Amino acid sequence: MLDVQQKAFQACLQSFVEANNKRVDEMVREHAREVADLRMSLQYTQRDIDEMKMTIHSQSDRQSNTTRDVEQVTCAQREIEDGIDYVENHTNRNNLRIDGVAEVAAENWEVVRKSFTTALKLTA
Known part of the structure; x- marks a missing residue:
């Protein structure tokens, strides 16, 4: 009788352990899939980030070139305005x-x- 109870208990315990192992294995597989999906997503995101960094760097270069061009044009404009003022x-x-001279x-x-000769009544 004790032997039958022991076998029944072992069978129950073994089925409990197997059920838990299956559950844990399924959770591990599910998390492994999620991690793989996240890695794949991260790779795409990283590629997008790298492209954005290159775009930002390019735009920054263009902005600095444009700023330099604007400064040169402003300097040239200032020189032209000074020349116009001088002239x-x-x-x-x-x-x-002179009043009286048209x-x-x-x-x-x-x-x-x-x-002037006419206005001042001079002889030339």
């Missing part, structure tokens, strides 16, 4: 306006001399 100031220093569109020194 305008120089022109303004040479332009004299302006002529195509003035030259000869026309100005005649105008």
Whole structure:
């Protein structure tokens, strides 16, 4: 009788252990599949990240080149504006306006001399 109980207990215990082993094996397989899926996903994600890094680096280079170009254009613009200011100031220093002497569109020194001679009633 004790022998029968022992065999029954062993059979019950063995079936319990086998059921747990199957359950654990299935969980291990499931987790192994999940880990494999995660690794595969991580590889794709890593590739995407590497591509994005290259794109960001390329865009950063383009931005620095564009910034340098803008600085050069701004410097050239400043030089042109300074030149325009100089020419305008120089022109303004040479332009004299005298009341009573009419302006002529195509003035030259000869026309100005005649105008002054006439206005001041001088003889040439």
